[in-house]
Amino acid sequence: MAILGLxxxxxxxxxxxxxRCACLLGIDPDPAAVKLAVENHVVDLAATDPASLxxxxxxxxxxxxxxxxxxxxxxxxxxxxxxxxxxxxxxTKVEILQAMSSLPLRFDPIGGHPICGREKSSxxxxxxxxYQGAAFVLSPLPRTTPRARQTAEQLALAAGARPxxxxxxxHDRLVACTSHFPYLLANxxxxxxxxxxxxxxxPGFQSMTRLAGSNPEMMHDILITNRENILSSLKSYQILLxxxxxxxxxxxxxxxxxxxxxxxxxxxxxxxIKGALL
Numbered sequence: 001m002a003i004l005g006l007x008x009x010x011x012x013x014x015x016x017x018x019x020r021c022a023c024l025l026g027i028d029p030d031p032a033a034v035k036l037a038v039e040n041h042v043v044d045l046a047a048t049d050p051a052s053l054x055x056x057x058x059x060x061x062x063x064x065x066x067x068x069x070x071x072x073x074x075x076x077x078x079x080x081x082x083x084x085x086x087x088x089x090x091x092t093k094v095e096i097l098q099a100m101s102s103l104p105l106r107f108d109p110i111g112g113h114p115i116c117g118r119e120k121s122s123x124x125x126x127x128x129x130x131y132q133g134a135a136f137v138l139s140p141l142p143r144t145t146p147r148a149r150q151t152a153e154q155l156a157l158a159a160g161a162r163p164x165x166x167x168x169x170x171h172d173r174l175v176a177c178t179s180h181f182p183y184l185l186a187n188x189x190x191x192x193x194x195x196x197x198x199x200x201x202x203p204g205f206q207s208m209t210r211l212a213g214s215n216p217e218m219m220h221d222i223l224i225t226n227r228e229n230i231l232s233s234l235k236s237y238q239i240l241l242x243x244x245x246x247x248x249x250x251x252x253x254x255x256x257x258x259x260x261x262x263x264x265x266x267x268x269x270x271x272x273i274k275g276a277l278l
Contacts, residue, residue, distance in 0.1 A: 002057035010063030011126030062088040093168035111139035119213035136161035176229035186211035
């Protein structure tokens with residue numbers, strides 16, 4: 001297996017798969033990440049140049065920001081003369097699968113997205129337990145073979161995750177609500193909070209703004225490649241927030257209380273459905 005990208009996600013996956021494959025290769029353009037991966041035995045071999053290691057891989061895992069993944073897909077046929085399965089870990093799927101569809105037929109591609117992570121994205125924060133219990137979305141292309149489907153499931157299970165099959169467009173619509181829009185919300189909340197409120201910051205504010213610390217470059221790629229779905233989530237939120245603002249301004253506490261209870265009940269329903277899937 002060759003993992004292209006030794007950040008949080010690629011490094012954590014490498015740690016989870018260590019000893020579960022014949023040889024684990026790591027590739028990253030950052031020499032410091034390669035050095036750290038070798039010194040800490042995260043992978044068996046590591047390099048900065050894909051061409052030096054990639055050609056021996058049976059399974060290629062793309063663990064990078066979305067638009068970097070798309071660029072790597074274009075490089076794979078040049079670096080790998082043979083046959084290989086290709087899977088990505090990108091946070092959006094439609095544009096990545098479009099790029100994968102242009103790969104030569106000797107490659108067997110499939111989209112993937114583990115629903116886990118942290119706001120710190122470097123290899124220094126990698127954790128072999130990161131994938132434990134997490135949903136791992138798998139989005140096949142029409143050309144994806146049964147063998148690639150089975151291998152992708154085995155990969156997710158070996159990392160401790162739960163494979164979930166999902167259409168790429170459905171994935172992008174849903175994850176906009178659960179991850180991408182919440183990042184914008186956390187960022188805006190952090191930016192709107194005055195500095196003199198710092199002494200009164202508690203666990204609630206910390207949990208609400210945690211996502212604001214995510215890597216801006218990585219999030220930029222996500223926002224651009226899932227723009228329409230995120231805008232739709234933003235619009236729905238603005239409608240609800242405007243209604244709350246109107247009720248509060250009018251002093252209509254009773255109607256506001258009903259609305260707040262509806263939101264709390266809806267949250268409980270979401271987590272009940274999630275819990276039933278575990």
